[in-house]
Amino acid sequence: MDPIVIVGGDAAGMSAASKFKREHPERDVIVFEKGEYVSYAACGMPYYIKGAVEEFDDLLQVSPEAFIEDRDIDLRLHHEVVGIDTGAHEVAVDGPGGSFTQSYDQLLIATGARAIEPPFDGMELDGVHTLHSLDSAKAVHDVMENQSPSAVAIVGGGYVGIEMAEAFDAHGVDVHLFEMLPHVLAPFGEMVAEHVEDHLRDEGIELHLETAVDGFAGDDGTLERVLVGDGAFDVDLALVGVGVAPNAELASDAGIELGETGAIAIDEFGRTSADDVFAAGDCAESRHVVTGAPDYVPLALTANRAGRAIGQTMAGDETPVGDIAGTAAVKAFDLEAARTGIIDESKAREAGFDPVSVTIEASSRAHYYPGAKPIHITMVGDRDSKRVLGAAMVGREGVAKRIDTVAAALHTDTTVGELEYFDLSYAPPFSPTWDPVLTTAKVLNGKLD
Amino acid sequence: MDPIVIVGGDAAGMSAASKFKREHPERDVIVFEKGEYVSYAACGMPYYIKGAVEEFDDLLQVSPEAFIEDRDIDLRLHHEVVGIDTGAHEVAVDGPGGSFTQSYDQLLIATGARAIEPPFDGMELDGVHTLHSLDSAKAVHDVMENQSPSAVAIVGGGYVGIEMAEAFDAHGVDVHLFEMLPHVLAPFGEMVAEHVEDHLRDEGIELHLETAVDGFAGDDGTLERVLVGDGAFDVDLALVGVGVAPNAELASDAGIELGETGAIAIDEFGRTSADDVFAAGDCAESRHVVTGAPDYVPLALTANRAGRAIGQTMAGDETPVGDIAGTAAVKAFDLEAARTGIIDESKAREAGFDPVSVTIEASSRAHYYPGAKPIHITMVGDRDSKRVLGAAMVGREGVAKRIDTVAAALHTDTTVGELEYFDLSYAPPFSPTWDPVLTTAKVLNGKLD
Known part of the structure; x- marks a missing residue:
């Protein structure tokens, strides 16, 4: 049987290769990576430049040797896939030893994105x-x-x-x-x-x-x-740093459909418009859990989990790549900022919602507990369905992971009123009795009636 | 019309009084509190003794004067309710000026708990x-x-x-x-x-x-x-400090039903077995969101939100008191510990589940980011329904609020496989790419098949 072929050796590609190999150790998996690094921590680059991450090698999560020797993946560095013949099920490759074609049983395009x-x-x-x-x-x-x-x-x-x-x-x-x-x-x-x-x-x-x-x-x-x-x-x-663009040209040159965002269109299992061809990571779209529509939010977790799911699907166990909520966090000096779902009211209206939003200030700890810091939260709900649509927050502590409660609400079609009654943790050093998320939901719920 | 009468002036009682008064400023609300403090931060007491909370008054969240003057609540300190005549709709009260009876339109028992x-x-x-x-x-x-x-x-x-x-x-x-x-x-x-x-x-x-x-x-x-x-x-x-017992005697002496836990039995709106009599807070049971059965987990948030919901219900807008997940967090020196749902396998079996659990070690931040600390997580799922049943975790950072994601999963009947695909936040200072909760769900899901 022809091998599994993967184009691109970063998060999505190597996750898929690793997962597939665990399921079918006897099958061949070839990964073509045009550069010399695989599975690296792109998100760590600012911290390496800052000096907080001391060693460059710390950004390399798994070495090429480990993939090749420990996981038995046929990883070829400095090999660029320059064409796909979806009918013939083969790819054209430029490598250090020249050009050649490689036929595939199933193909994953994981070509990532580039800085605009x-x-x-x-x-x-x-x-x-x-x-x-x-x-x-x-x-x-x-x-x-x-x-x-x-x-x-x-x-x-x-x-x-x-x-x-x-x-x-x-x-x-x-x-x-x-x-x-x-x-x-x-x-x-x-x-x-x-x-x-x-x-x-x-x-x-x-x-x-x-x-x-x-x-x-x-x-x-x-x-x-x-x-x-x-x-x-x-x-x-x-x-x-004005954004990234999906590396979708290889796919589109092969006649594979792109979505409106310009990234590769996929179904819920990561399948493209071509038979036996999948796409994942920063080159592909994802389905947004709130709108149900395709979106392009190239982030690390999305690439990792989609790669893993596709590895599993290619191995015969159909697994959805998962919806995204656009959840993200960023550190800005001493501040933490986080967001999930739809915050922008005009974007919410475009998606057919009737958005209502509130912004409140709460505290990261019990008001009397030393070190309590303000947390500012905006939450958006839909007047018709009462669903939570999204939230954003900022503060000096307790923000980056607090957004996950709202992300969970988005994945489960939770209404604002239901979120208000989630039993969240409380202890004076970590939260007020009513967690800031609950308080925001309470205030928003009052405005939704 | 007879007033709303509330027995006990702490979290549940004052939340109900405040909420009812906001809805019906023209109605009378009487709160009988046998002590001299109302709405105080019991959870802050250890930190006051430690010296971390400097002023005793910091533990008093809202002063009696504020309730009386700003919120127009008829709060009577040093008044103990010693009997309830549910048929006659009146309570017997011992106060500084002697004993008297007070008739009620609706009654809330919020007598709390005592140290065993x-x-x-x-x-x-x-x-x-x-x-x-x-x-x-x-x-x-x-x-x-x-x-x-x-x-x-x-x-x-x-x-x-x-x-x-x-x-x-x-x-x-x-x-x-x-x-x-x-x-x-x-x-x-x-x-x-x-x-x-x-x-x-x-x-x-x-x-x-x-x-x-x-x-x-x-x-x-x-x-x-x-x-x-x-x-x-x-x-x-x-x-x-060997635990607390519900102050349920006033209710049981009045013929109001207690549950098997010894706390006052209530329905989803906080109603007791007696007409127009509600109970909330540490004297009452709650319904557990995982088992659907009554349970007794006296914690601050439960009291606050049940009080508020009952205030709303008494005001004519029927509002459930909300289920509990037994979510809790505690600080032990430099450690944070947190839990939610059902962790104990024998308790899960008693509730009719077929529990499967895993314990993993993950990291609080990206592995290369300075200060990353281990987080240890146990998660329990049900083999039949695949639902998440509960989780517990411990570590030096990022634990107390991370449990809330699992609590949200419990409130929404989320399966372990669904939780694995929640889009949670990621940035190197705050989480690995796969949040520890996702990694645990991933491992547990593999074991559930």
Whole structure:
């Protein structure tokens, strides 16, 4: 029988390969990875640059040797799949030894995403970086360690921008953060964004909101200035983090359907429009648990679990890849921010809901317990169905994992009134008697009537 | 119309009074409280004794004056209800001005619970305390502050015992903790208990497990020794915390039905067997969300939300008091322990389930992120229905609120396989990619097949 073939050796690909091999050790699994790293911790890159993660190797979760020797996976580094013939069930591969074709029984496309490179002038200058790979993280890290820059520019106030602000600041450099929109962290909503922005400013970050970067300039091919409208700021390094785009070209060139988001369309088992071809991870869409519609939210857990589920399905045990709720958390210096579901009211209306939202301030601990900190929560419910649609929160402690209770409510079609009566844990060092989530649900429920 | 009458001015009673008054400001609400404190933070007492909560008044959440003046509640301190005539719809009251009867339109019994006083010799000695009221907390606090005891005994390894071990230890005294059973914290299961026990020993607590205390001895009416089997330990103070019993006598004397647990039986709206008589809080049973059967788990949130729901029901808007999951958290020095649902396999079998459980070790943060700590989780599922039945966990961070995700799963009849695919938050400082709860569900699901 032809082997299982997997394109891309990161989270989704290696999870699928590992799971399939556990189920069918006698079958061959080939993974083609065009780079030299597999299964690496992309989310750890800002912390490596910060210096909090000391060793580069700590970002490598499982070594290529372990996959090859311990898990008996035929992993081929520096092999790029350049074409898929879905009819013939084979892929065209460029490798160090030349080009060849490989036939497959079942194929998984796990090509990931890439950092979007905006059409700025000067993107090619030395000193302008994106954070799209371990090599780019290493490059930025080495500049910070060895070249003592005095000022850096971050373009984009998403996760990467926020985490990198903290990372650069730890090196004692001036940090300029440019965001085109009125607020950073768009998916978290305005309330969270404003708290994060205040905190970034308190930490000394120079925030430039509603500020479109025009490009970069410098002599001798080296970055010296970031150009903004009429002005310019002197910087030694720029990091462009304006989002990612799915690596969907291999699939679309093969005639495989993409979704409206531009990522590869899949069914609930991760199947693409081509027979025996699956897609997972940052190159693929997911189904949103609140709307039931396809969405593109490329995050690590989604890739891991979809890969694992597809490994299981390819092994004969049909397993859905799971819906997403868009749950996410981010650390911004001493703040934690988290979100899940649909927070944006216009997005909720587009999905057919009649959104009602409340924002409250609660406490992370019993009011009398030392160290209690405010937690600010926005929760959105649907007036018709009374369902919880989403929530966002921000505070100095007890935020990142508190959002999971709301995520659980989304996965179970829980109404706001039902959430209000969940029996959540209480002890003075960890929560008020009514957990902030319960209090928010209580207030929102009063407004839904 | 006769007033709403409430017996007991703590969490359940004052929540009901406040909620009813908000709905019907024109109606009279009388609260009879036999003591002088209302709506106080009983759970904060150990932290007051520890010295972490500096002011006694911080434990008083809302003052009597605020209830009377701001909320227009007819609160009568030092008034004890000594009888209920459910037929005549009136209560007999002993107050500072004498005895009288008060008729009611609807009645809420919120008499709370009391510390169990075991039939030990020497319970009456000076220096032997229970922690049943703010006054008792004040007495223990004052001894610790003013009399510099050198050794104390705690009898009972439940929440109170564990929290008080930390509180006493903060004063630099020798702490002996006696537990009759093989392990402390019985509701949390053996795995959690063993971690807590190791940690208590590391912190210098002298743990005496499987050790029944026979009594106390001392000359001149003052405690000097705790007696255990053939031996004795010299102590200056003893705190007996072997559990609480519902104050259900007032109800049972009035012919109101008690449940098998000994607490007042109620329906889903908090109604007792007598017309127009409700019960809530530590004197009443609750329905367990996993078994659907009555249970007695006297905790603060249950009292608060049942009181509020009953206030709403009495006001004409029928509102269920909510099921409990037995969710609880406790801090033991640097450890957090938490539990929800059914953990004990024999209890699960009694309830008709076929329990399967797993215990795993996971990490509180990404493995490479500084400060990551182990989290140990036990999760129990039902082989037939595949439902999650309960979980317990312990670790140095990220435990107390992580249990809430499992509690949410219990409230929504979620299967282990469904829980495995919840989209929970991930960022390296707060969680591994697969949250420990997801990993545990994944492993348990594999065992359920």
